[in-house]
Amino acid sequence: MSDRSQLIETGTPFQFDAERDAEFERLVKRYPTRESMILPALWLTQEQEGWISAEAIGYIADRIGTFASKVFEVATFYTMYNLHPVGEYHICVCRTLSCYLLGKQQIVDYLYQELGIKPGDVSKDGKFSLEEVECLGHCGTAPVVQVNGEFHEDMDVEKMKALLATLK
Amino acid sequence: MAEMVKLSVNGQEVEVEAGKNLIDAVGAVGIEIPHLCYHPALGADGNCRMCLVGIEDGRPPLVPACKTPAAEGMKVQLDAEHIKKIQHDVMELELINHPTDCPICDQAGECALQDYYQKYDGQESRMTVPQVQKSKKLDFGCGVIHDQERCILCARCVRFTRQITKTGELGIVNRTDDARVTTFPGRPLNNRYALNVVDLCPVGAMTSSDFRFKQRVWFLTRDKGICHGCSKGCNIFIDHHKEKYKDDIIYRYRPFVNEQVNGYFMCDEGRMTYKKENQDRLLVAKANNAESIISSAVDSLKNSISSSNKPVFLVSPNCSLEQMYAIKKLGEAKGATVSGFSDGYILEGDGDDFLIQDDKAANRAGLELLGVDTTKEAFESAMKEADLLVNFNNDLAKSYDAAALDELIGDCKFAMVATTQDALTEKAEIAIPAASYSEYSGSVINTDNILQMFNKAVVKNEPFDDIVNIVSRIGGDVNENSAAWAGMKASVPALKDVEPEQIPEQGLALNS
Ligand code: SF4
Ligand code: SF4
Ligand code: FES
Ligand code: FES
Numbered sequence: 001m002s003d004r005s006q007l008i009e010t011g012t013p014f015q016f017d018a019e020r021d022a023e024f025e026r027l028v029k030r031y032p033t034r035e036s037m038i039l040p041a042l043w044l045t046q047e048q049e050g051w052i053s054a055e056a057i058g059y060i061a062d063r064i065g066t067f068a069s070k071v072f073e074v075a076t077f078y079t080m081y082n083l084h085p086v087g088e089y090h091i092c093v094c095r096t097l098s099c100y101l102l103g104k105q106q107i108v109d110y111l112y113q114e115l116g117i118k119p120g121d122v123s124k125d126g127k128f129s130l131e132e133v134e135c136l137g138h139c140g141t142a143p144v145v146q147v148n149g150e151f152h153e154d155m156d157v158e159k160m161k162a163l164l165a166t167l168k
Numbered sequence: 169m170a171e172m173v174k175l176s177v178n179g180q181e182v183e184v185e186a187g188k189n190l191i192d193a194v195g196a197v198g199i200e201i202p203h204l205c206y207h208p209a210l211g212a213d214g215n216c217r218m219c220l221v222g223i224e225d226g227r228p229p230l231v232p233a234c235k236t237p238a239a240e241g242m243k244v245q246l247d248a249e250h251i252k253k254i255q256h257d258v259m260e261l262e263l264i265n266h267p268t269d270c271p272i273c274d275q276a277g278e279c280a281l282q283d284y285y286q287k288y289d290g291q292e293s294r295m296t297v298p299q300v301q302k303s304k305k306l307d308f309g310c311g312v313i314h315d316q317e318r319c320i321l322c323a324r325c326v327r328f329t330r331q332i333t334k335t336g337e338l339g340i341v342n343r344t345d346d347a348r349v350t351t352f353p354g355r356p357l358n359n360r361y362a363l364n365v366v367d368l369c370p371v372g373a374m375t376s377s378d379f380r381f382k383q384r385v386w387f388l389t390r391d392k393g394i395c396h397g398c399s400k401g402c403n404i405f406i407d408h409h410k411e412k413y414k415d416d417i418i419y420r421y422r423p424f425v426n427e428q429v430n431g432y433f434m435c436d437e438g439r440m441t442y443k444k445e446n447q448d449r450l451l452v453a454k455a456n457n458a459e460s461i462i463s464s465a466v467d468s469l470k471n472s473i474s475s476s477n478k479p480v481f482l483v484s485p486n487c488s489l490e491q492m493y494a495i496k497k498l499g500e501a502k503g504a505t506v507s508g509f510s511d512g513y514i515l516e517g518d519g520d521d522f523l524i525q526d527d528k529a530a531n532r533a534g535l536e537l538l539g540v541d542t543t544k545e546a547f548e549s550a551m552k553e554a555d556l557l558v559n560f561n562n563d564l565a566k567s568y569d570a571a572a573l574d575e576l577i578g579d580c581k582f583a584m585v586a587t588t589q590d591a592l593t594e595k596a597e598i599a600i601p602a603a604s605y606s607e608y609s610g611s612v613i614n615t616d617n618i619l620q621m622f623n624k625a626v627v628k629n630e631p632f633d634d635i636v637n638i639v640s641r642i643g644g645d646v647n648e649n650s651a652a653w654a655g656m657k658a659s660v661p662a663l664k665d666v667e668p669e670q671i672p673e674q675g676l677a678l679n680s
Binding site for chain 2: 002003004005007009054057058061066067068069070072073076077134
């Protein structure tokens with residue numbers, strides 16, 4: 001549970017690079033309304049920059065022709081969108097019911113102990129960032145941890161330790 | 169006539185309009201279904217679940233009344249134990265993180281949450297964990313101040329900016345108990361109807377920087393009125409109060425529902441025009457360029473009119489129909505040219521396709537109906553020869569700058585019957601203070617040719633006369649509204665069959 005609405009302003013205007021621009025135009029044709037592009041456009045931005053700034057949200061809204069408030073809603077609702085720069089390894093620990101009950105907190109506590117970062121933080125050397133996210137859709141093998149998009153299931157502190165060793 | 173259906177509520181049979189949702193349908197016969205997110209102007213959103221009712225016909229045990237159309241034979245349950253339980257549970261959910269400091273909340277006394285808590289909940293909180301803290305006193309722009317902790321996330325305000333003004337400044341960000349209403353950085357509320365979110369908000373989360381903490385709402389007297397900010401004539405509540413040892417003043421205007429005129433809303437500029445009723449009022453009369461008692465000013469004006477060879481009477485397009493008629497009759501009797509010239513009230517291009525009109529006068533249609541000339545040519549040519557100009561509250565400064573005004577008036581004797589103290593009353597030799605529209609009863613015709621009546625709302629400690637009475641005191645025949653109506657019915661074909669007492673609350677569309 002966190003407030004994700006304090007967006008970061010970079011102070012410079014955002015725009016898609018040529019590749020994402022073309023991808024945007026290719027995707028927009030697939031949908032009945034342009035508003036359907038909010039999710040894909042946020043992904044494209046994250047792919048390009050690694051995270052999504054206030055300027056990027058404004059850009060997406062204008063590009064689609066919708067209210068910035070709507071893109072803002074979507075971007076803050078889904079924890080998969082990074083609203084601040086993340087580390088080289090972005091660790092997401094699922095905090096939703098199954099994972100919660102099966103011990104996600106031990107993993108989060110361990111990471112704090114080991115890396116000194118709490119959910120929302122980036123380590124000083126920029127190597128690691130940690131986020132608690134909503135259900136990752138693998139509840140059957142909870143608790144679930146995702147590192148740069150890759151799933152690690154049935155986790156516990158021991159396994160997390162082993163996983164960290166491969167990242168360092 | 170809408171189609172009616174019979175259904176039962178708690179076993180009691182009622183006849184309601186078919187197809188309307190249950191909240192509105194049974195609400196019309198006086199049965200309340202509690203609801204927070206539904207609003208007739210914004211439609212059903214189904215997010216608050218406060219309106220859950222039971223319907224005994226095999227459908228799921230709970231259905232949202234806001235999304236259920238009334239149908240023949242329906243058996244609606246409101247008082248069953250499981251309904252009472254769900255209402256209590258929804259209240260408990262809404263209150264988990266809600267501050268319990270109603271006494272210092274501006275909404276207290278007109279808050280749906282407060283009322284529903286008393287009616288449907290009334291339990292002590294069972295929460296033992298700290299409440300989620302959010303931001304307070306956020307300046308959303310346009311005079312709207314937001315308190316995220318008081319918000320119950322009904323999304324009325326959000327839907328208003330998306331559906332009605334189509335400006336979409338507001339959104340609900342985050343999720344679960346961190347969800348909150350906010351604006352996108354750098355894109356605050358920026359539309360001419362923004363303050364409607366303050367009325368729409370069922371709780372104290374949206375407040376008006378102009379009104380908040382100025383007056384407890386239970387002290388306010390709510391009288392119906394008509395906004396005189398433009399020719400739409402939006403229906404309003406005039407919320408006023410006379411504090412002990414002070415004068416009756418207006419604290420705010422709020423829209424009053426009139427489907428035929430303004431729906432549920434009004435514009436922000438119109439809302440703020442209440443200030444003109446309180447401030448800068450002409451309080452002291454003037455005769456021969458010196459302060460005087462009102463009766464001397466009246467006598468002096470009466471004499472000036474009698475001794476004038478070529479008087480010009482200028483009428484404000486904001487005058488009531490009755491005032492216009494009285495002035496016109498006096499003008500005819502005294503051989504005066506009566507003009508309603510007021511081009512300056514029209515701000516070309518300022519209006520929109522919702523409520524705001526170009527014409528910032530409430531009753532120009534009245535001038536036309538009574539056949540009062542409003543052309544600049546006629547007014548200026550009469551002024552060339554005039555030896556007396558009697559201005560009935562027409563803000564000439566809207567039509568002329570100071571130099572042009574000096575030239576226009578020249579050596580002509582200048583008298584004002586006015587509500588506001590300004591450069592014009594400064595300039596006038598004779599000035600008589602008059603009641604303003606919140607202080608008299610009358611009628612106006614709006615831009616869509618709808619005739620609307622309004623009654624006196626504010627009673628000042630020392631009330632000034634309605635212009636109708638002032639006109640009668642300076643020699644007119646018409647001494648009250650009923651006399652004006654008798655005369656108008658006899659002389660104006662469009663008003664022949666109009667019974668002023670029978671003008672419906674929604675106004676009467678005149679056949680143009
Ligand atoms: S601010 Fe008021 S109107 Fe807007 S969502 Fe919150 S409670 Fe509803
Ligand atoms: S639209 Fe016109 S009549 Fe309505 S509130 Fe605004 S100024 Fe007043
Ligand atoms: S609850 Fe963690 S993956 Fe579903
Ligand atoms: S009024 Fe029906 S769900 Fe809110």
